[in-house]
Amino acid sequence: MIFIVFSYIHKILSIFYKNSGRVLDFISCMIEGVMIAGRMRVALLSALAVISTAASPSAHASTLYYNNFNSGKADGFSYSSITTSPSGEKFFGPLYNGRSTTLTLSGLEKNSQIYLTFDIYALMSVDGNGPAGYNSPSNPDSFTVSSGSSILWRHALANKGWPDTQDYPVPGSPPESGAVASNTLGYYADSIYNVSVSAMTNSQGSVSFTFTGQTNQALTDEFFGFDNVTVTNTRPVPEPIALGTVGAGFLGMGIVCRRKKQRSR
Known part of the structure; x- marks a missing residue:
């Protein structure tokens, strides 16, 4: 296979050597063709951007919901409970002993995938799967998000x-x-986890997310919260850079070479 490839390369170089003038013309065509291709690519992508935006605006990434609770409001949630940490950070909470809240969004694209990101705040003596006598693997201090x-x-x-x-x-x-992050919220113990999940909207174009904090001690000992809730619809349109550039390159070379031939007559 390698021998065959080198044979073809040798033949091509021999032809170029015998026709040095044509080689220079070819190289000139390539250089000018690439320049034309660049201009054509910019125009092509600009046109595609306009067309895709006009034809399908929902296909682009967009923020469907965002709340950092700094306003003190929890729009879209089943109830509002905003807490301010000792450091001054506002967040949704407390969630403890199985308490939960649900965010419901409607008017979205039907049967489409959406993405939820948020921060979990694990506060004070939240102790996971221990210690013995308080928690067990079947009943740990845990946080759940469901749809x-x-x-x-x-x-x-x-x-x-x-x-x-x-x-x-x-x-x-x-x-x-x-x-x-840890020990940034002003409690005697706290940690922050960033979570990303996805879900599907239903046939009516709505979706719900339920946030649940499970603890096994009093609120004064431990609880959960969450913050920076973001819901997006991300369906990026692939940019046809490679195919468009190659095609424009060959087309540009053809235009330049044809012009040179016409001038040489």
């Missing part, structure tokens, strides 16, 4: 300071494993 009957994310979480474990990111993990 309808589907559990999208459920993990036991623990803060440092106790001989506990958590099952995030894997069972048996040390406390605060995978946390993006």
Whole structure:
């Protein structure tokens, strides 16, 4: 196979050597063709952007919902409970002893995939799968987000300071494993986890997300909260850069070479 490839290369080089003038013309065509291709590519992509925007605006990424609760409101949730941490951060909470709240969105594209991202706040003595006598693997301090009957994310979480474990990111993990921050909210123990999940809207174009905090002690000992809730519809339109550039390149070379031939006559 390699021998065949080199044979073809040798033949091509021989032809170019015997026709050096044509080779220079060919190279000139290539250079000018690439320049034309660049201009054509910009025009092509601009046209595609206009067409795709006019024809299908919902195909582009857009933020469908966002709330950092700094306004003190929880629009779209089944009830409002905004807490301010000792550091001054506002968030939705407290969620404890199985309490939950549901975010419902409607008027969305039917039967489409959407994406939810948010931050979980694990606060004070949240202790995951331990200690013995309080929690058990079947009843840990955990946070759950679900959509309808589907559990999208459920993990036991623990803060440092106790001989506990958590099952995030894997069972048996040390406390605060995978946390993006810790001891930033002003409590004697706190950790923050960033979560991303996806769900499908129903045939009416609506979707719901339920957030549940499970703890086993009093509210004054431990609870969960969440913040920075973002829901997006992301269906990016692939940009046909490679195919468009190659095609425009050959077309540009053809235009330049034809012009040169016409001038040489």
